[in-house]
Amino acid sequence: MQSNTANAHILIVEDDSEIANLLALTIQDNGMIPTIAEDGRVMQSLLRNNSFDLIILDVMLPGEDGLSICRKIRSEKTTPIILLTALGEEIDRIVGLEVGADDYVTKPFSPREVVARVRSLLRRASYGLVTNTAQRKLRFDGWQIDPMRRQLHDPSNARIALTTTEFDLLLAFCRNPGRVITREELLSMTHSGLAGPIERSIDVHVSRLRQKIEIDPKEPALLRTVRLGGYMFTATVEEA
Structure with a gap:
């Protein structure tokens, strides 16, 4: 890039x-x-x-x-x-x-x-990234996310393709595990608000993200919906 x-x-x-x-x-x-x-x-x-x-x-x-x-x-x-x-x-x-x-x-x-x-x-989509502590690789449940290369690898080390927005959302969740994050906060964290998408677009992107990281997307264990709140990432996240 x-x-x-x-x-x-x-x-x-x-x-x-x-x-x-x-x-x-x-x-x-x-x-x-x-x-x-x-x-x-x-x-x-x-x-x-x-x-x-x-x-x-x-x-x-x-x-x-x-x-x-x-x-x-x-x-x-x-x-x-x-x-x-x-x-x-x-x-x-x-x-x-x-x-x-x-x-x-x-x-x-x-x-x-x-x-x-x-x-x-x-x-x-990773233009102008700077190497610092915020760009260190993170791990959760055997998965690894690399902010610098904008890559996600599953527990078998296979690379999982994510769209720009899906990657931004997952990175935001990994940096805020165990915390309820509102849709408005997610729009701000991913800078999606600049392009002015409707709030419900977050739900669509989260749904697509679940299809890629959850064992059963219909019963999500990692990325849970919090009624009237937003979403919470339940995994334990550590620096790789």
């Missing part, structure tokens, strides 16, 4: 050429490198031959829609994804988060707002 967002390579998947070109120009003006794909087919070709730091993905694409594409990308990669959508209902935004998006922007939008969200996600 780079030390800042300069020269970050951003893939824009958008069939509206006016919107795509406007985003590309704004991204370029902010020191990043944009590449445009007009549909999922072109995007797949680009992903096979290039490495991207972040993907901006329109939901309403010709052929395969953005939600389906997002689900496929997330099954293979942890690259941060921002969805562009003209859909304004809460349920539509929740679905976007459930298929693995880190954030979403509702059209019409300001290109500068999108760039601000891009920068926020890139910073969270």
Whole structure:
């Protein structure tokens, strides 16, 4: 990873050429490198031959829609994804988060707002990390989380893929074990509030995180819901 967002390579998947070109120009003006794909087919070709730091993905694409594409990308990669959508209902935004998006922007939008969200996600995806005591590896129940490399390994030492937001949430829980943390605090701890997601998005990301670390996600033992409170991480956490 780079030390800042300069020269970050951003893939824009958008069939509206006016919107795509406007985003590309704004991204370029902010020191990043944009590449445009007009549909999922072109995007797949680009992903096979290039490495991207972040993907901006329109939901309403010709052929395969953005939600389906997002689900496929997330099954293979942890690259941060921002969805562009003209859909304004809460349920539509929740679905976007459930298929693995880190954030979403509702059209019409300001290109500068999108760039601000891009920068926020890139910073969270380990840009500009500094080696200090806060970056030491942590262990819980045989699992190991590495803040510097932003990696999670299970008790068999297999690496578990997490999205940017899932990693941020787990790290926040590991640094606050045994304490009830409200959804508002989690938004602040993970810096998700900068992008303005709805509060319920925390529940969606926690649900996805449980699928990856719990023996039985329907009866979570590590990451418990506290009625009218938030969540509590019950594991004993130690420095590795």
